Amino acid sequence: MKTIEQTTEEILTLAATHFKVPRAGLQASDDFYKKLGIDSLQALELLTRLENHFGVELPDYEVQGVSDFSTLASRIQSRL
Amino acid sequence: MGMLDLTKYESLGAALRDALARWPDEVCLIEADREREKSRLTYRQFQEAAEPLAATLQDSGFAAGDRAAIIMTNQPKWLISAYAVFFSGGVVVPLDYKLSAAEHLQLLAHSKAQVLCVEYPLWRAITQSPSFQEHQLRKVLVTEAPPNADLASAQRWEDFHADRAPEFRPRLRIDMACIVYSSGTGGHPRGCVLTHENYLEQCGAVSPVFPFCPGSRYLSIIPTNHAIDFMGGFIMPFTGGGAVIHLRTLRPEFIREAFTRYKVTYMAVVPLILKNLQRGLKERFAALPAGKRRVLDLLIALNRACTKQQPRLGLSRILLKDIHKAFGGELRALLVGGAFTEPTLMEFFHDLGIPIYNGYGCTEACTAITLNDLKPFRPETVGRPVRGMEIRIITPDADGVGEVAVRSKTVMSGYLDEPELTAETLVDGWLMTGDLGRVNAEGHLQLFGRKKNMIVTAEGKNIYPEDIENTYEGIAVKEFCIFAANYVWPQRTMTGEQLLLVIRPEPGHVVDYALRAEISRRNGLLLNYKRISGYIVWDQDFPRNAAMKIRRAVLAEEIGKHLDRSAMVSL
Numbered sequence: 001m002k003t004i005e006q007t008t009e010e011i012l013t014l015a016a017t018h019f020k021v022p023r024a025g026l027q028a029s030d031d032f033y034k035k036l037g038i039d040s041l042q043a044l045e046l047l048t049r050l051e052n053h054f055g056v057e058l059p060d061y062e063v064q065g066v067s068d069f070s071t072l073a074s075r076i077q078s079r080l
Numbered sequence: 081m082g083m084l085d086l087t088k089y090e091s092l093g094a095a096l097r098d099a100l101a102r103w104p105d106e107v108c109l110i111e112a113d114r115e116r117e118k119s120r121l122t123y124r125q126f127q128e129a130a131e132p133l134a135a136t137l138q139d140s141g142f143a144a145g146d147r148a149a150i151i152m153t154n155q156p157k158w159l160i161s162a163y164a165v166f167f168s169g170g171v172v173v174p175l176d177y178k179l180s181a182a183e184h185l186q187l188l189a190h191s192k193a194q195v196l197c198v199e200y201p202l203w204r205a206i207t208q209s210p211s212f213q214e215h216q217l218r219k220v221l222v223t224e225a226p227p228n229a230d231l232a233s234a235q236r237w238e239d240f241h242a243d244r245a246p247e248f249r250p251r252l253r254i255d256m257a258c259i260v261y262s263s264g265t266g267g268h269p270r271g272c273v274l275t276h277e278n279y280l281e282q283c284g285a286v287s288p289v290f291p292f293c294p295g296s297r298y299l300s301i302i303p304t305n306h307a308i309d310f311m312g313g314f315i316m317p318f319t320g321g322g323a324v325i326h327l328r329t330l331r332p333e334f335i336r337e338a339f340t341r342y343k344v345t346y347m348a349v350v351p352l353i354l355k356n357l358q359r360g361l362k363e364r365f366a367a368l369p370a371g372k373r374r375v376l377d378l379l380i381a382l383n384r385a386c387t388k389q390q391p392r393l394g395l396s397r398i399l400l401k402d403i404h405k406a407f408g409g410e411l412r413a414l415l416v417g418g419a420f421t422e423p424t425l426m427e428f429f430h431d432l433g434i435p436i437y438n439g440y441g442c443t444e445a446c447t448a449i450t451l452n453d454l455k456p457f458r459p460e461t462v463g464r465p466v467r468g469m470e471i472r473i474i475t476p477d478a479d480g481v482g483e484v485a486v487r488s489k490t491v492m493s494g495y496l497d498e499p500e501l502t503a504e505t506l507v508d509g510w511l512m513t514g515d516l517g518r519v520n521a522e523g524h525l526q527l528f529g530r531k532k533n534m535i536v537t538a539e540g541k542n543i544y545p546e547d548i549e550n551t552y553e554g555i556a557v558k559e560f561c562i563f564a565a566n567y568v569w570p571q572r573t574m575t576g577e578q579l580l581l582v583i584r585p586e587p588g589h590v591v592d593y594a595l596r597a598e599i600s601r602r603n604g605l606l607l608n609y610k611r612i613s614g615y616i617v618w619d620q621d622f623p624r625n626a627a628m629k630i631r632r633a634v635l636a637e638e639i640g641k642h643l644d645r646s647a648m649v650s651l
Contacts, residue, residue: 033608039538040608041356044331057114060329061153061201064178067608 002080008073011050015069018049028070050076086284091251091276093166095319100127109156112274112338113328117178121156123321126163129156133164133221135242137195140219144169144249147259148195149188151175151202154300154326157223157237159314161197166257169249170195172280173259173271174305174427175181177202178607181209190269191259191496194218197237201223207232212534243313253277259496260307263442263534263542271496278446283315283491285467286448290413292320299325299338299347306540307447308417312348317345332356339408347411350418350540351425354436355391358428361403384431390455396433403432413437417448420527420538420574430457439463440525444511446490450525461524471525473518480518481528481572485510516572528572533632535564535577537609545579548610551602552581555596559622561630562612568636569645577614580648582639584622591617591649600651614648 002010008028015029016023018056019036026035032043044060050072056079084102089095104124111118121129142148148165150172152158162172173191175184177199178618184206188196196217198206203222206212220234251257257276261269290312292298300313313324323356325342327334335353339345349357354580368376384398386392397404404411414429414436421438429436439451440462449471452463465471469488476482490510494502507513514532517525534544545562565578581599583591616641623631 031604039352039356041330041332041352044329045333048331048333059201060331061177061199065180065607067604 002077004073004077007054007065007077007080010053011069011073011076014049015046016055018046026069028068028073029068030069032069032072033067054080056080081486082293083641084282086287086319089280091166091255092252092257092279092315093163093169093248095280096166096315097248099123099318099321102431103294106321107323108318108326109159110297110323110342110642111156111328112325112341113332114334115337120155125263126151126160130164130167131246132158132240132242133237134167134246135244136221136240137164137168137170138246139242139597140195142195142219144251145171145173145255146195146198147173147191147193149173149175149191149193150305151177151184151196151198152223152304153199153328154304154309154313155199155223155328156326157197158304161221161237162314165195166248167246167248169251171256171259174310175261176303176305177343178303181205182211185209185211185215187261188215188217188267188270191271192216196220196425197223198222198234200229201380202235203231204229211582213447213572227407227451251276253280256493258306258310260310260443262307263544265549268498268501269497270498270501272492273494273496274443274446275493278490278492279311279315281468282311282446282448282466283319285490286311286451287316287320288467289451289453290316290415292317292322292346294321296320296322296345297325297342298322299327299335299342301327301330301335301342301353302348302350302418302540306418307441307443308348308415308540311447312346312415330484332360336360336406339411340406341408343408343410345412346415347413348415348417350538351421352538352540353417354416354421354425354429355538356412361406361432375580378429383433386439387433388456390533391433391435391457393433393435400433404434407434411435414423417441417592419536419538421459421504422575423563426459427457430454430459435465440515440527442513444492444505444513445486446492449484449486449513451487452524458522458524461526463525464523465525471519476518481516482518483531484513484515484517484525484527487511492499499519508534511564515626527574529566529570529574530564533564533567533636535566535579536574537577539609541609543579543610548579548606548612551606552599555598556586556589558581558586559630561622561632561635563632563636565613565645568640570640581612581615582618582635583615584618584620591615596651603651612623612651614650616643616647618643618647 012026085480098135100123108123109121165172173193181468221237223237253276259271263270298317302309345621379399441448448466450463472485473482487510516528560583565580623634
């Protein structure tokens with residue numbers, strides 16, 4: 001079982017790869033809309049990447065209103 | 081058998097009842113989740129699902145004219161619930177599932193809904209809200225609840241059984257059919273009261289342009305609580321015998337897949353989704369080898385030349401076969417609405433031979449006011465008035481630009497329990513839209529920004545600045561207020577709209593790091609599309625009326641006169 005720190009770390013790495021930004025520039029507390037300059041549909045695209053990586057399914061409503069990496073990590077963690 | 085002749089009906093309930101009887105064996109609803117298909121219903125099965133629900137509602141004392149709210153994502157049970165309410169003579173209150181639980185409770189109270197049909201996760205959030213105890217709901221039906229879930233006082237939507245047939249309750253055209261909230265919450269929720277006549281007239285005006293018949297398929301992406309999807313993804317397809325496809329996820333890749341899997345005929349999108357589709361196509365084009373790319377560019381140029389005067393779908397499907405295949409190959413119209421769409425974005429699709437229709441409308445007018453006819457393609461306009469719609473430009477300036485006012489049988493009867501707002505908006509039978517426009521020589525409407533203090537996001541959300549002010553309540557300033565930046569500095573554009581916080585600091589104080597940080601923190605509490613883009617500092621007291629309310633128009637004008645847009649500090 002992964003720890004929440006590991007989950008968060010993997011999310012940050014995947015987000016950096018997916019949106020082609022340096023991993024070092026991302027932190028768990030970051031607002032991903034602002035930091036990555038993405039819209040809500042791009043956020044959903046990221047979510048699919050994360051689902052495939054972690055092997056979980058997250059309904060769209062679970063991430064409604066979520067805008068920072070650490071909350072996203074806890075939502076994923078709870079389904080691992 | 082063609083579309084129903086809506087002129088002979090008095091209510092949505094009566095028209096839909098006939099529709100169900102007319103095409104019993106045609107598919108009306110398909111529900112897909114990712115790559116799985118969850119369910120498929122014929123019109124007969126739809127009726128079999130709705131009637132026991134109607135009987136349950138009626139047994140619980142739900143009377144003609146009573147109100148039932150629906151808070152669900154786009155799915156079959158949304159439409160089944162709505163039909164059961166209309167069948168029982170009730171009023172549907174569609175609420176935006178993306179609102180917070182507190183906002184849901186506020187609108188449930190405002191609409192005086194007695195019944196609620198709601199999805200389980202949304203209901204769970206509502207019951208956890210501090211103001212939950214005060215609700216006035218008589219019956220709550222919860223869909224998809226897990227087997228051992230605690231539903232509080234609610235019942236399972238799937239559990240109802242009825243031992244008798246429900247009674248059909250006729251309504252008149254002038255009766256209320258829906259209360260649709262065109263914008264949020266805040267002090268004055270704008271609940272548009274729409275009558276059966278409004279919907280029947282609108283459907284009758286728009287259906288000939290986008291005709292549905294058995295075999296037509298509409299992909300439903302825009303939330304069904306939105307006027308566009310309610311019309312395009314429910315009333316229009318049903319009264320024509322078409323099918324509606326619901327997706328349980330709005331991930332762009334599954335939307336793309338749905339096109340090909342279900343060979344979609346029509347789809348309505350907001351500009352944000354269109355931009356996403358464009359990005360996907362551009363990435364595919366960029367990945368092509370140079371030779372193939374040159375051929376594609378030539379074909380696009382050829383298609384553009386051939387479709388200048390009007391769409392030639394058959395030809396475009398041959399010229400740009402792969403692209404049309406990616407859209408399922410049977411797409412007849414992609415409708416873009418809900419917010420202003422940039423002409424270049426529309427041109428991109430038009431050049432590919434994808435028939436892209438824009439228009440202009442608002443919930444207050446029951447959706448569409450104008451529609452573009454593509455003969456020829458004029459992306460710089462929002463098209464001609466739909467049948468039965470009159471447009472007037474109020475006090476036009478030298479360029480012919482003034483406030484757009486409209487009159488039609490589709491215009492709402494008013495905002496629920498808001499007589500002042502209604503009196504400002506409906507003047508002598510004309511709906512004052514608050515948008516600035518001009519009708520050109522060909523009779524097409526062009527829009528040039530807004531007169532009112534609001535913005536519309538690319539997701540089609542109307543945001544009134546007053547509604548988000550409470551988020552900043554208590555910040556360490558003397559006073560503050562929020563404006564649409566274009567309201568302070570009028571610009572002849574509908575794009576790039578931003579919200580602006582105006583700060584009047586305490587005397588002798590400046591905006592320091594701590595205050596900035598606090599503003600940023602509060603801003604972060606808002607959903608991303610409701611956030612302010614920046615602030616300005618104003619060094620005079622705000623003008624106020626006798627009731628101490630800020631005189632916003634006066635303040636905006638003063639700021640506009642003395643400060644430049646560049647004074648705005650980004651957050």
